[in-house]
Amino acid sequence: MTTATEQAWQLLEQVPDPEIPVVSIRELGILREVNESAGGELEVVITPTYNGCPAMDQIEHDVRALLQSHNLRARVVTRLAPAWTTDWITPEARTKLREFGIAPPGQSAASVVQFARRRAPAMGESVPCPHCGSHNTTETSHFGSTACKALYKCLDCLEPFDHFKPY
Structure with a gap:
């Protein structure tokens, strides 16, 4: 049986970066963690590519809307530390960026x-x-x-x- 955390990770694979839609927020390293509380609420941790990134509001909205559409309760937390680094970009995303x-x-x-x-x-x-x-x-x-x-x-x-x- 799939846990809510595993289901959330699978669903969040689909969330594209609003500025570069050929890559997901997970592939860019923006999606950092998905944790489940004892009460069953999910906490989704995201980190912006740079402080003040204008896409973060859209990313938070997209994450919350997708999970809600699958009856998963979640709050989205923006974590600034450690600061995002391009080292978090997956090899698949690097290929997709190049092809884009x-x-x-x-x-x-x-x-x-x-x-x-x-x-x-x-x-x-x-x-x-x-x-x-x-x-x-x-x-x-x-x-x-x-x-x-x-x-x-x-x-x-x-x-x-x-x-x-x-x-």
Whole structure:
């Protein structure tokens, strides 16, 4: 028999990120925990990709509405610590981001003391183009379609693309 917690995890796999709908909130690492109280209420813990992320209200609404539609009582808690890191993005999400045209961040951003400051790729690092795979790219704006992404351009295929900032 499936527990309410297991059912919630399965259902929440379906909740897309409102800004990047090809990935789920679990795949991005926004969905952190699902806990069940003795009274049977679920607590769903989410962490924003950055403090002040405008999508969090929509994510909270989507989580609550989905669980409620399956008769699961839940409260949604936003937890800021530990701070979200791009290391929490699953390998599947990195593939989906690339296929969607967003260059995923490199691994281990947080483990190199990066989570105290956001950074662009260091000198010598390249961001591969998600369209053609070329490393001949350049940052055109430190802020892309959302504050957690930078805008890049491929100098070979000339296509612009977002790059998920590593932090």
